[in-house]
Amino acid sequence: MGRYLIRRVLQFIPVFFGATFLLFALVFVMPGDPIRALSGDKPLEPAVIEALQERYNLDKPFYQQYAIYITNVMKGDFGTDFRGRPVSDIMKTSLPITVRLALLAFAFEVVIGLTAGVIAGVRKGKFFDSLVLISTLIVIAIPIFVLGFMAQIVFGLKLGWFPISGYRDGIYSLLLPAMVLASLSLAYIARLARTSLVENLRADYVRTAKAKGLSTKRVIGIHTLRNSLIPVATYLAVDLGALMGGAIITETIFNLPGLGRAVFDATRSQEGTVVIGIATFLVIVYMIANLLVDVLYGILDPRIRYE
């Protein structure tokens, strides 16, 4: 297990370089001139442009720019945006909001998705089961931005239950966006939990558990659930990474100053360093989430061996 972990962490290195290089290349070929975009309608003096280009290394060839950037990142310096604000500062202010949003969405997925899925599985073919199957299908079919705007209009504007946008009310203003962010995975989790439970209820070991004279509660709640949760738990772990990065649309719709919004804004104003900085951070979060999945899998299923 220890050696497996070390090997997995070492695998982070090429993925890190590959991902940053790719991001860098993509930003490099983005159309338009960031410095001109910065200045708006009023043209800048050629001398100013030159100075800016030199300061941000935009005059150097691509591979050299990449080398400089990576060296700085290794030193913990993610660079600055064109207004001179360090990228790490941008991350520091926006990350907590995204983390809160993701954790809240995660909690919705676990509590609502898992519960609905388990109950549907136990009552397979009954009304509640059909309700879960149909409503999750609807959620999966509707694109998230449609869902987001709908929620905003209905619960924010018409009913006035939740703030429509912004982050003025703290956690309270995150509730509706978190629900929207969670909706898709929540639907998947409910379905996955249901299918997995139904499948496991047919397994031989369930019959054995019944033959041991155990109560139905114990047969389902301990023997069956423990096995059914293996795929659900691993999906949840992957999703935790996805939630962090997937908040772009939600944060934009609800105007939340999180990481997703920062990336979105930076892309629009062609702030390459910001885009790359945040995206690289998200890549790392993804990799850790994936490692977590594999470790979790081994803990939940003793038949898995690490090599």
Place this chain on the structure above:
Amino acid sequence: MKTNVISEADLKLGRYRIDPEAPLLEVEDLHVEFRIEDGIVKAVNGLAYTLGKGETLAVLGESGSGKSVSHHAIMGILDTPPGYVTKGSVKFRGVELLAPHKKTGTLDHVVPEIRGTRVAMVFQDALTALNPVFTVGWQIGEMFRVHEGLSRKAAKQRAIEMMDRVKIPSAKERVNSYPHEFSGGMRQRVMIAMALSLDPEVIIADEPTTALDVTVQSQIMDLLKELQQDTGMGLVLITHDLAVVAEVADSVVVMYAGRRMEKGGIEEIFHSAAHPYTLGLMKSIARPDVHLERLEPIMGSPPDLLDIPPGCPFHPRCEYVIDRCRVEIPELYAIDEHHSSACFRWQEVQIHV
């Protein structure tokens, strides 16, 4: 051997009237069906037998003849829906286990207290029948924790004792292993240890050795036989294996299409079978006492349980078929005290043996 007195364990069944004189298990006219989309699968159609103390009863029959399903019904672990007990009676030491459901009229198993404690079951494939994510010690110990309220630690200690009892080497070290870490034979011993843990009076073993290779098979059967002699429990042995039947069984019930075709002592079934189906089975499966030049499978195939032919269900495959067989279900003819056959022509069949 247990004597015919009410034991301490019986007192736990206080609300039921245990009859110390009654046989361990009396099954009468048991009917089980599966109500599925395509129709009604009539899996068990009138099984009956009696199991006495210390007795070993073999239930023999082709695949699909309802051996497992009938015993799931007896244990009260039938998959409902789609499976329902529609008729019949199962008594454990005189206590009726089945009672009609208020609304549906099907029969429910209403004495959960005996499940696992007084009547235990050993399943065929221990790899799938044991829970893959819990250690064997946890799974055996669960019997003690749930039924006797023992602590985790005490239960584990008892699990080790049980593993010793079924001769699993170095039980103390292996108690924390998972099922997949054992060999097939050892895994089956774990199943047996689990079934035996609360000293049940009846063990139903559903093809306990089918998944194992031959040498391990006989080890497991020897173990079961030995444990039975120690405890005096009754053993219902569901099997295809005539060698096993010959070695350990006292009597045999032959099942076909969920019906009892013939019942008798081991001698009678092997040497004076009175049903064409039993004869067919004897010729189609390897038997230990007679060397057959070649095995002759019974011609035709088992009936479609969704649409069992009228009359004797075996008639389309039977060499002895007469017109009467096609319309009338033969009753069970008593040949002698312990031997009976559901065939109109049992006398002729018996002569041909």
